[in-house]
Amino acid sequence: xxxxxxxxxxxxxxxxxxxxxxxxxxxxxxxxxxxxxxxxxxxxxxxxxxxxxxxxxxxxxxxxxxxxxxxxxxxxxxxxxxxxxxxxxxxxxxxxxxxxxxxxxxxxxxxxxxxxxxxxxxxxxxxxxxxxxxxxxxxxxxxxxxxxxxxxxxxxxxxxxxxxxxxxxxxxxxxxxxxxxxxxxxxxxxxxxxxxxxxxxxxxxxxxxxxxxxxx
Amino acid sequence: xxxxxxxxxxxxxxxxxxxxxxxxxxxxxxxxxxxxxxxxxxxxxxxxxxxxxxxxxxxxxxxxxxxxxxxxxxxxxxxxxxxxxxxxxxxxxxxxxxxxxxxxxxxxxxxxxxxxxxxxxxxx
Numbered sequence: 001x002x003x004x005x006x007x008x009x010x011x012x013x014x015x016x017x018x019x020x021x022x023x024x025x026x027x028x029x030x031x032x033x034x035x036x037x038x039x040x041x042x043x044x045x046x047x048x049x050x051x052x053x054x055x056x057x058x059x060x061x062x063x064x065x066x067x068x069x070x071x072x073x074x075x076x077x078x079x080x081x082x083x084x085x086x087x088x089x090x091x092x093x094x095x096x097x098x099x100x101x102x103x104x105x106x107x108x109x110x111x112x113x114x115x116x117x118x119x120x121x122x123x124x125x126x127x128x129x130x131x132x133x134x135x136x137x138x139x140x141x142x143x144x145x146x147x148x149x150x151x152x153x154x155x156x157x158x159x160x161x162x163x164x165x166x167x168x169x170x171x172x173x174x175x176x177x178x179x180x181x182x183x184x185x186x187x188x189x190x191x192x193x194x195x196x197x198x199x200x201x202x203x204x205x206x207x208x209x210x211x212x213x214x215x216x
Numbered sequence: 217x218x219x220x221x222x223x224x225x226x227x228x229x230x231x232x233x234x235x236x237x238x239x240x241x242x243x244x245x246x247x248x249x250x251x252x253x254x255x256x257x258x259x260x261x262x263x264x265x266x267x268x269x270x271x272x273x274x275x276x277x278x279x280x281x282x283x284x285x286x287x288x289x290x291x292x293x294x295x296x297x298x299x300x301x302x303x304x305x306x307x308x309x310x311x312x313x314x315x316x317x318x319x320x321x322x323x324x325x326x327x328x329x330x331x332x333x334x335x336x337x338x339x340x
Contacts, residue, residue: 011220014279016227019248019303026220187219 004086004205005030005099006052007188009113011198015179015189024179024189027111029204031186032099033077037090048088050099051080052201082201101188107178108207113196118167127161171195175207227278229300235270235282237320238313238333242267243284243297244306263305266295269313269333271320273299285323287331292324312336 007029015022036049055063055078064072064079072079075096103109123129123144132140144163148156176190194202235241243266250259268286271294275281280299285292297304313333323331 013220013224014227015223016298016300016302019246019301021298021301026223028219185219187223189223 002088002206003102004048004050004088004203005101006032006050006082006084007202007204008053009194009196009198009200009202010187012193017179022179022191023193024191025176025194027188027190027194027202027204029101029103029186029188030099033075033080034093034095034097034099035072035075035077035080035083037093037095038085039090046087046090047085048090048093049083049085051075051077051083053081055079055081084201084203086203086205101181101183101186103178103181103188103204105178105181108175108210109178109190110172110174110205110207111176111190111194111202112170112172112205113194113200113202115167115169115171115195116197117165120164121166122163123161126163126166129161175209221277224278227300229302229304232299232304233307233309235307235309236313236315237270237273237318238315238336239270240268240310240313240333241270241284242306242308242310243295243304244308245297245303246305247303267310268293269320269323271323272296273318 007027010026010028012023012025015024030052033051034048035051038045038047038049040046051072057078060069060079063081069079077096118125122142124131124142129144131142132138134141144161147160147162173192173194176192176194178188179191180189182188188204196202244263245266246261247264248259248261250257252258266284266286268284270282271285272283273280274283278300281296282299283294283296285294287293312335314336315333320333323333
């Protein structure tokens with residue numbers, strides 16, 4: 001059974017493991033609720049819809065509109081702050097089922113999040129161009145330089161790397177090893193960094209690369 | 217953020233003596249040595265001492281580190297350790313120093329007598 005769960009990025013710290021110092025990202029993982037199962041007959045595709053972050057009862061009236069309330073009533077669960085669809089086999093889940101951390105230490109995971117927005121960024125930051133010398137009479141500093149040829153093709157090719165909005169994209173960090181799991185506090189620590197700012201919602205899945213290796 | 221603080225607190229050691237930049241300390245560390253490979257691979261642990269002047273303490277909580285400087289065979293050697301690292305077996309105070317700044321980087325440019333730090337007169 002493939003695993004997937006929603007969580008919140010809490011931040012980074014370090015852990016001493018034996019005589020090694022390991023950089024870790026701390027995640028609050030679940031509990032999640034299966035709010036809907038998408039089926040081929042009804043929706044045209046198969047997926048599992050997960051909800052994360054229970055809305056406190058006193059805020060339900062203000063935050064949840066009637067169609068959404070109806071949606072949560074169907075799953076017999078309290079209204080959730082975030083919903084996400086994951087391409088899992090719906091046959092393995094039941095509507096209203098609660099999911100908690102079921103990753104173990106040493107598991108490999110893929111974590112998807114929305115990266116930090118960098119605003120309108122130049123080519124050095126956005127595409128890693130090297131730029132020109134800062135001094136010695138140089139008048140070429142951080143500009144992109146030439147964007148193409150002359151009369152042939154007399155246009156700039158599509159996909160040319162130029163300045164623009166950077167960050168705020170959906171990014172997946174692959175093969176992050178689970179370093180520690182605290183089931184009571186539903187915390188999980190993975191080695192390395194995870195996309196997005198603190199407090200952002202991330203989707204944690206079993207690593208695709210390791211999973212495919214096992215099948216071969 | 218509370219969760220991270222708890223995690224960091226659990227990583228911290230309480231048996232580390234207080235020391236400051238300017239102090240001369242002796243850090244005893246455990247070193248793992250591996251020899252051979254495969255079935256013949258053996259791991260031996262031994263201890264090694266590093267004695268010198270603390271020139272910096274940096275960071276806070278479980279992430280705090282300190283740097284010790286000594287002159288070894290005429291060459292300046294600096295080693296940075298995490299304060300709460302499990303490889304540190306013991307820290308011994310050799311001499312408390314009296315200094316006026318937190319980072320003693322100026323010591324690097326001094327040679328011989330000038331590279332000393334005043335001894336603390338009144339220890340609290």
